[in-house]
Every structure is written in C-alpha cells, then in structure tokens.
Amino acid sequence: MSPHRCGRGRPKGGSSESIDKLASRLLERGTLKGTDGGEQRIERIVLLDVVPAEGFTDPRIEVVTGDIADATLLGRVVDRNTSSVFHLAAIVSGQAEADFELGMRINLDASRLLLDACRAPGHRPRVVFTSSVAVYGGKLPEVVLDTTALNPQSSYGAQKAIGELLVNDYSRKGFIDGRVLRLPTISVRPGRPNKAASSFASGIIREPLNGIEAVCPVAAETRLWLLSPRRAIESLIAGHELQAEALGLSRTINLPGISVSVREMVDALQRVAGADVVKRIRWERDPAVERIVASWPGAWDTARAKSLGLGGDADFDSVIRAHIEDEKPAAVR
Amino acid sequence: MSPHRCGRGRPKGGSSESIDKLASRLLERGTLKGTDGGEQRIERIVLLDVVPAEGFTDPRIEVVTGDIADATLLGRVVDRNTSSVFHLAAIVSGQAEADFELGMRINLDASRLLLDACRAPGHRPRVVFTSSVAVYGGKLPEVVLDTTALNPQSSYGAQKAIGELLVNDYSRKGFIDGRVLRLPTISVRPGRPNKAASSFASGIIREPLNGIEAVCPVAAETRLWLLSPRRAIESLIAGHELQAEALGLSRTINLPGISVSVREMVDALQRVAGADVVKRIRWERDPAVERIVASWPGAWDTARAKSLGLGGDADFDSVIRAHIEDEKPAAVR
Numbered sequence: 001m002s003p004h005r006c007g008r009g010r011p012k013g014g015s016s017e018s019i020d021k022l023a024s025r026l027l028e029r030g031t032l033k034g035t036d037g038g039e040q041r042i043e044r045i046v047l048l049d050v051v052p053a054e055g056f057t058d059p060r061i062e063v064v065t066g067d068i069a070d071a072t073l074l075g076r077v078v079d080r081n082t083s084s085v086f087h088l089a090a091i092v093s094g095q096a097e098a099d100f101e102l103g104m105r106i107n108l109d110a111s112r113l114l115l116d117a118c119r120a121p122g123h124r125p126r127v128v129f130t131s132s133v134a135v136y137g138g139k140l141p142e143v144v145l146d147t148t149a150l151n152p153q154s155s156y157g158a159q160k161a162i163g164e165l166l167v168n169d170y171s172r173k174g175f176i177d178g179r180v181l182r183l184p185t186i187s188v189r190p191g192r193p194n195k196a197a198s199s200f201a202s203g204i205i206r207e208p209l210n211g212i213e214a215v216c217p218v219a220a221e222t223r224l225w226l227l228s229p230r231r232a233i234e235s236l237i238a239g240h241e242l243q244a245e246a247l248g249l250s251r252t253i254n255l256p257g258i259s260v261s262v263r264e265m266v267d268a269l270q271r272v273a274g275a276d277v278v279k280r281i282r283w284e285r286d287p288a289v290e291r292i293v294a295s296w297p298g299a300w301d302t303a304r305a306k307s308l309g310l311g312g313d314a315d316f317d318s319v320i321r322a323h324i325e326d327e328k329p330a331a332v333r
Numbered sequence: 334m335s336p337h338r339c340g341r342g343r344p345k346g347g348s349s350e351s352i353d354k355l356a357s358r359l360l361e362r363g364t365l366k367g368t369d370g371g372e373q374r375i376e377r378i379v380l381l382d383v384v385p386a387e388g389f390t391d392p393r394i395e396v397v398t399g400d401i402a403d404a405t406l407l408g409r410v411v412d413r414n415t416s417s418v419f420h421l422a423a424i425v426s427g428q429a430e431a432d433f434e435l436g437m438r439i440n441l442d443a444s445r446l447l448l449d450a451c452r453a454p455g456h457r458p459r460v461v462f463t464s465s466v467a468v469y470g471g472k473l474p475e476v477v478l479d480t481t482a483l484n485p486q487s488s489y490g491a492q493k494a495i496g497e498l499l500v501n502d503y504s505r506k507g508f509i510d511g512r513v514l515r516l517p518t519i520s521v522r523p524g525r526p527n528k529a530a531s532s533f534a535s536g537i538i539r540e541p542l543n544g545i546e547a548v549c550p551v552a553a554e555t556r557l558w559l560l561s562p563r564r565a566i567e568s569l570i571a572g573h574e575l576q577a578e579a580l581g582l583s584r585t586i587n588l589p590g591i592s593v594s595v596r597e598m599v600d601a602l603q604r605v606a607g608a609d610v611v612k613r614i615r616w617e618r619d620p621a622v623e624r625i626v627a628s629w630p631g632a633w634d635t636a637r638a639k640s641l642g643l644g645g646d647a648d649f650d651s652v653i654r655a656h657i658e659d660e661k662p663a664a665v666r
Contacts, residue, residue, distance in 0.1 A: 100506065138582040149482050151501075151583055158502035162495045168484075169491035173433065249471040250484055 016049065017191045019088055021233050023047055027058050032084055033241045035126060035177055046077050049089075069110040074117040078125070085127045086236060087114055092196035093134055093156035093292055100155055107159035115166055119175035127167065127178040128240050131252070133185060133225055135161040137295040144300035146254060153295035154197070168251045171244075179247065181239045184227040184257030184312075185296075187265075188323040197292035201226065204262070205269055205320060208280035209329035217286035220263040223298030227257045228319040230326070231312060238310050246308060256312030258319075259299035268316040272324070273332055349382065350524045352421055354566050356380055360391050365417055366574045368459060368510055379410050382422075402443040407450040411458070418460045419569060420447055425529035426467055426489035426625055433488055440492035448499055452508035460500065460511040461573050464585070466518060466558055468494040470628040477633035479587060486628035487530070501584045504577075512580065514572045517560040517590030517645075518629075520598075521656040530625040534559065537595070538602055538653060541613035542662035550619035553596035556631030560590045561652040563659070564645060571643050579641060589645030591652075592632035601649040605657070606665055 023045055026032070034040040045061050047053040052065045066073045068089045078085065089110060096103030111129070118125050134157030135150045152158045167178035189202035200217055201224055207214035227235070235255050247253075260268075270278045302312065313319050324332055356378055359365070367373040378394050380386040385398045399406045401422045411418065422443060429436030444462070451458050467490030468483045485491045500511035522535035533550055534557055540547035560568070568588050580586075593601075603611045635645065646652050657665055 147482050149480050150498075152498070153505065153582065155502055155506065158498045161498050165483075165485070165491045165494050165498075169488055172486065173488065249486065 016051070016053075017189060018186070018229065018232065019047065019049065019086075020053060020055070021229060022086060022088075022236055023053070023056065023061065025233050025237065027060060029237070032237075033243075034083055035124070037243055040083065044081075048073075048077050067110075069105050069113060071113045071117070074113055075120070078114070078117040078120070078123065080122045082118070082123065082125045084240060085114070085118060085125050086240070087111065087127060087129050090130075090160075091156070092194055092199075093132075093154050094197045094199070094289070095195035096156035096159065097154050097197075097288075097292065098195070103155050103159055107156065108162055111159075111163045112166060115170050115176060115178075119170060124174070124176060126240060127170075127176045128236055129163055129167045129178060129180050130236070131160045131164050131180050131182045132157065133182070133296040133300075134292070135164065135182065136297045136300075140297050142299070144254070144297040146250075146252075146301060146304055148300075154292050157295075164252055171251050177244050178251050179239050179242065180252040181235060182252060182254045182300075183232060183235075184225040184255060186229055186232055187224070187226045188319060188327075189229060190323070190327045197289045198224075200289070201265075204281050205265065205323065206327075206329065208269065208277045209273060209324065209331050211280070211331040213280050213282055215282050215284050215286075216262060216266075217284060217289040218262060218293055219285065219290070220261065220266070220283075222262050222290075222293060223259060224262065224265070224293075225257040225259055225297060225299050226265075226313070226316065226319070227255060228313050228322055230322055235310055242308055253305050253308065253310065254300045254302065255310060256302040256305050257299070258313050258316060260316050265316055268320055272317055272320045277331060349384070349386075350522060351519070351562065351565060352380065352382065352419075353386060353388070354562060355419060355421075355569055356386070356389065356394065358566050358570065360393060362570070365570070366576075367416060368457070370576055373416065377414075381406070381410050402438050402446060404446045404450070407446055408453070411447070411450040411453070411456065413455045415451070415456065415458045417573060418447070418451060418458050419573070420444065420460060420462050423463075423493075424489070425527055425532075426465075426487050427530045427532070427622070428528035429489035429492065430487055430530075430621075430625065431528070436488050436492055440489065441495055444496045445499060448503050448509060448511075452503060457507070457509060459573060460503075460509045461569055462496055462500045462511060462513050463569070464493045464497050464513050464515045465490065466515070466629040466633075467625070468497065468515065469630045469633075473630050475632070477587070477630040479583075479585075479634060479637055481633075487625050490628075497585055504584050510577050511584050512572050512575065513585040514568060515585060515587045515633075516565060516568075517558040517588060519562055519565055520557070520559045521652060521660075522562060523656070523660045530622045531557075533622070534598075537614050538598065538656065539660075539662065541602065541610045542606060542657065542664050544613070544664040546613050546615055548615050548617050548619075549595060549599075550617060550622040551595060551626055552618065552623070553594065553599070553616075555595045555623075555626060556592060557595065557598070557626075558590040558592055558630060558632055559598075559646070559649065559652070560588060561646050561655055563655055568643055575641055586638050586641065586643065587633045587635065588643060589635040589638050590632070591646050591649060593649050598649055601653055605650055605653045610664060 048064045137153035138151035171178040185198045187201040188205045203214045381397045470486035471484035504511040518531040520534045536547045
C-alpha cells in the first residue's frame with residue numbers, strides 16, 4: 001500500500017506545513033485503513049509539490065517536484081498502487097481573488113485532473129479533499145447547518161465548492177472513494193504569513209509570540225471558526241478512515257471548530273503569554289480582507305462530524321499552548 | 334444591439350424547441366433591456382447549435398452551426414456587440430449519466446468557455462444560464478427553500494450546479510452580468526422524446542394526444558415540479574430583463590412551477606382530452622429513470638421569484654390546453 005499525498009499549489013504557502021505534518025504523522029502511524037476497512041501498511045508516501053519537501057529522511061518518502069496542473073505528472077504519481085490521496089493543494093483565498101486565472105488553474109483544473117488521474121482504469125483510491133468556510137457566504141444563519149446552501153463570495157470559495165461537487169459526483173459514480181472535509185480557518189498555523197485572507201488569524205498569535213509585530217486587518221468583533229493544525233491533521237486522517245457507507249448521499253463533512261471573536265483570541269493570547277506580547281498587535285483594517293472574511297460563517301453545526309467520531313479543539317487557550325509546545329516561539333522560550 | 338443565443342449541445346434534443354421558440358418570441362418583441370436598463374432594439378440574433386436551426390426567414394436571424402465546446406467558434410460569435418447571451422445548450426440528464434465525458438464536455442467545459450468568451454476585453458454581456466431541479470437531491474424538505482443546500486444525485490445536476498457557481502462568480506467579479514434561472518421540469522415539451530430522465534413528463538401527455546402510445550417509467554405517486562414551454566420562454570426573457578441590483582448576493586432564481594403528481598397529470602389529460610387518450614399510456618417502471626427523478630424536489634419556494642415579478646402556470650389543465658393550442662396534436666384536431 002502506498003498512500004500518495006498530492007499536495008500544494010504555488011507558491012509554498014499555507015498548505016505546505018500541513019502536508020509536512022500530515023506526512024510525519026502518517027510515517028509515525030505506519031498504517032491506514034484500506035477500501036476493505038482493514039488496516040494496511042504504508043509502503044510509500046509521494047509528496048508532490050511545486051517546491052520540494054525538505055527534511056524527510058524516511059525511506060518511505062518520495063519527493064516529487066512539479067506542477068499539480070500537469071496531467072502527465074499526475075498520471076505518473078497516481079498509479080494502481082495508490083490507495084489514498086490527500087489533496088491539499090490550493091491557491092489561497094486572497095491570491096485566488098487577486099489572480100483569477102491562477103486560482104481557476106490550480107483550485108479547479110488541477111483538482112479535476114487529479115480526480116481524472118484517480119479514476120484511470122484499475123485505480124479507485126480513497127481521496128481526501130479539503131474544503132473551506134469560504135464555500136459559504138451571503139446571508140447566513142448564526143450557525144450554518146449541513147443543509148445550508150453554499151453562496152461563496154470569493155473565487156476561492158467558488159472553486160472549492162466546485163471541487164466538492166466533483167468529488168461527490170466522482171464518488172457517486174464509483175470513480176473514486178472521496179470525502180470532502182470542510183476545514184474551519186486553521187490557527188495557529190506555523191511558518192510565515194501567506195496570501196490567504198485568513199492569514200492574520202494565525203499571524204496575530206504567531207508573530208507576537210516570536211517578538212514580531214502583527215497587523216490585524218479586521219474588527220475585534222469579527223467572529224472566526226477555528227481549528228488548530230494538530231487537530232486538522234488528526235481530522236484529515238480520521239476523515240480518511242471513515243467507511244464510505246457511513247457517509248450516505250453526501251461525501252461532505254463540516255469539521256468541528258471553535259467559534260471565537262478576534263477579541264477573544266487576543267484575550268486568550270494575553271492569558272497564555274502576557275500583556276507585553278499582545279502589545280505587538282497593530283489594528284489596521286483592510287477592506288479587501290474584511291469583505292472576504294466577513295462573508296464566512298462564524299460557526300457551523302457539528303452534529304454530523306461528531307456522530308462520525310470527528311472532534312475539534314477544547315478552547316483557544318489550549319490551541320495557543322499547543323502552538324507554543326510544537327513551535328517554541330522566540331518570545332516565550 | 335445584437336442578442337446572441339448560444340444554444341444546444343448535441344444531439345438535437347430538449348432545448349432545440351425552446352431555442353426556436355425563444356428566438357421567435359424575441360423577434361416578435363423586437364427589443365430587450367440593455368445593461369443601463371433602457372429598451373434596446375434587437376439587431377441580430379445568432380443561433381449557435383450543433384444542428385442548424387431551420388425555418389427562420391427574418392433577416393435579423395443568423396444561423397451558426399458548430400460545436401459549443403469550440404473556443405474559437407465562441408470567440409467568433411460572441412463579440413463587443415453581443416449584449417445578451419441565452420445559454421440553453423446541454424446534454425440532458427439521462428444522457429449525461431450514460432456518457433460522463435460528453436456531459437462534462439458540454440455542460441461544464443463549454444459553459445466555462447462561453448463565459449470566458451463573454452469576459453473578453455470590452456465584452457460584458459448579460460448572460461442567462463438555465464439550471465434545473467436536478468441540482469437538488471438527497472434528503473430534501475417537502476418544499477425546497479432558496480437556502481437549501483444543493484446535493485445533486487446525477488452528473489447532469491452536478492454539472493449544472495458547477496455552472497451556477499461559475500455564473501455567480503463571474504458576475505460577482507464583474508466579468509459578465511449573469512443570472513441563473515432554475516427551471517422546473519418542462520411539460521408539455523413539443524417535438525420528440527429525448528434522453529432526459531424527465532422526457533416522460535412531456536411524453537405521457539404529448540404522445541397520447543398524437544394517437545401514439547407512451548410509456549410512463551415512474552409510479553403514479555411521483556411528484557413533479559412543472560413549467561410549461563410558453564411560461565418558460567416568458568421567464569427566460571423576464572429573467573433577462575431584471576436589473577442586476579435586484580438580485581443581491583445571489584444570481585440564482587428558482588422559477589415558479591406547479592407541483593403535480595403523475596396521477597394528477599393523467600387526470601388532467603383525461604379531463605381535457607378524454608378517457609380514450611389516457612388509455613395510450615403504458616405503465617412500465619424504469620429504475621434508472623426513477624432513481625434520478627425521485628432525487629428531484631417536488632416543489633420549491635417561489636417567494637423570491639414572485640417578488641421579482643416572475644410567475645408560473647395556473648394549473649396543469651391549462652398547460653395541456655395551451656399545448657393543444659400551440660401544437661395542434663393529431664388526436665384532438
């Protein structure tokens with residue numbers, strides 16, 4: 001068995017760290033469930049990205065560098081031995097809004113090419129496709145339900161919603177065994193700021209902890225729906241492990257998050273790391289970011305995910321503590 | 334001003350008659366609203382189809398025969414003078430289910446190519462895109478709301494839902510001035526049976542009226558959401574005439590229909606045309622058709638359409654009478 005991870009668009013951004021963490025976690029586990037439900041040994045993990053993954057020494061890891069919108073390359077990395085695909089590649093929200101063609105090419109065309117590579121004769125891998133809060137938008141209820149219509153207000157959201165439809169239809173047709181995991185905004189992401197409209201949701205915690213100033217481009221009342229990187233990785237694997245029969249007529253699952261306002265995030269940072277750290281946040285509103293972020297839901301119903309055994313974080317204080325534990329930021333070392 | 338009608342996939346099927354009727358109605362009207370809201374004279378109507386439109390003698394009509402998935406052709410027929418596009422081309426539900434590639438090519442790729450032709454520099458036509466009951470599916474409320482999530486259970490439905498997302502995002506970006514009209518099942522379609530799963534919804538009325546036997550492949554209790562061809566044409570034009578500001582954050586409108594069971598349709602046929610006509614219906618269930626049709630909603634909320642001034646039919650008896658008036662079928666002449 002060789003689960004392939006086809007990851008990352010370009011440039012190296014939000015998903016790169018998640019992919020490295022996912023690969024490390026899979027190596028640690030050593031097994032994944034196969035389509036028959038039985039535990040299977042992971043023999044090979046292919047890391048496909050536009051920038052080479054670094055730091056892996058495990059012989060099970062194969063690093064492939066290339067364009068995920070290249071059908072020939074996809075046909076080479078996805079083969080009959082591919083039992084699982086984790087598709088995290090994306091042009092993030094802010095960049096997909098600024099460069100429409102690039103967003104369409106990676107978020108839509110590459111996703112479709114990948115699905116087509118997965119449905120070649122003799123293939124039928126389990127495919128985990130990550131989606132986003134950004135598929136929702138417009139007038140929303142306080143808590144979004146599984147039955148709430150999508151109305152994306154960004155090209156990123158529209159492209160993710162299209163990917164969801166494709167994964168569902170390819171699964172219904174029996175071409176793949178897909179599952180769509182709608183992720184809350186990930187915070188606290190390690191690494192550096194990226195072009196996601198939600199980049200600040202990690203930046204306002206991560207940068208101050210590193211002794212660096214961070215700009216918060218939205219109002220303190222803005223409500224976000226958050227998931228920690230640790231929990232996100234566990235959810236990707238748990239979503240993979242679900243049996244298809246449990247999913248019924250929809251392959252899409254809204255993953256549990258925690259609903260916090262930006263003010264509550266900052267209060268949590270102060271509780272965990274002190275008032276001096278919080279002073280490194282500069283408040284400067286950016287209408288382009290605000291418009292996108294305000295269109296996202298602040299919470300959604302988690303009943304389905306929970307009934308499938310998928311959980312979220314306890315509270316944001318513990319999310320910050322886990323970040324400090326994992327990343328050992330400068331200012332609190 | 335030259336409204337272009339880019340129509341019909343292949344083969345000549347369900348939408349061909351609608352396109353001919355739409356063109357005739359537009360010629361009769363002579364004007365359409367422009368993007369500024371003012372009435373503009375229709376100078377030219379381009380009828381693009383894979384089979385040539387026939388029977389038009391009006392000099393304003395230009396018949397173009399070709400493949401709607403041909404970007405070069407689309408670039409030629411959509412130009413700076415194109416103020417309106419009515420996009421009715423589709424591979425119908427039954428055929429898109431049987432031939433996945435063909436459905437993706439016409440329903441998805443061609444739609445996107447057409448939208449891209451419309452957003453070429455200096456263009457920004459009003460685009461009317463027709464969608465369908467088939468975007469809904471799975472567990473549905475008795476009456477579907479505008480806020481009900483899409484969960485298509487056919488490739489046709491998935492492809493239409495993707496088209497909706499594209500038209501909405503292209504409109505939001507200002508590339509086009511789009512509107513998505515979700516049509517109920519059209520009945521009584523003139524012409525011949527096609528490969529739509531809903532073909533019988535016209536066939537069980539049309540064929541008996543022509544003295545021909547028709548097969549009803551679903552149970553009498555099956556509830557359908559219907560719109561007459563006359564009303565459909567009026568709705569396409571009325572949807573075109575709406576000002577963009579009236580549409581808010583969603584370009585998608587569920588058009589009013591009438592909710593009738595197949596038994597009620599047959600009862601109406603008996604009232605209008607007599608018991609002998611009804612005897613020409615043979616009941617023979619077809620699981621492939623039933624599975625698709627049963628996934629569609631039997632009714633949806635019409636409040637938004639009505640507030641925008643879009644109406645439906647009064648009842649199914651009058652729909653049958655209008656069909657007899659327009660088509661003069663053999664058995665009741």
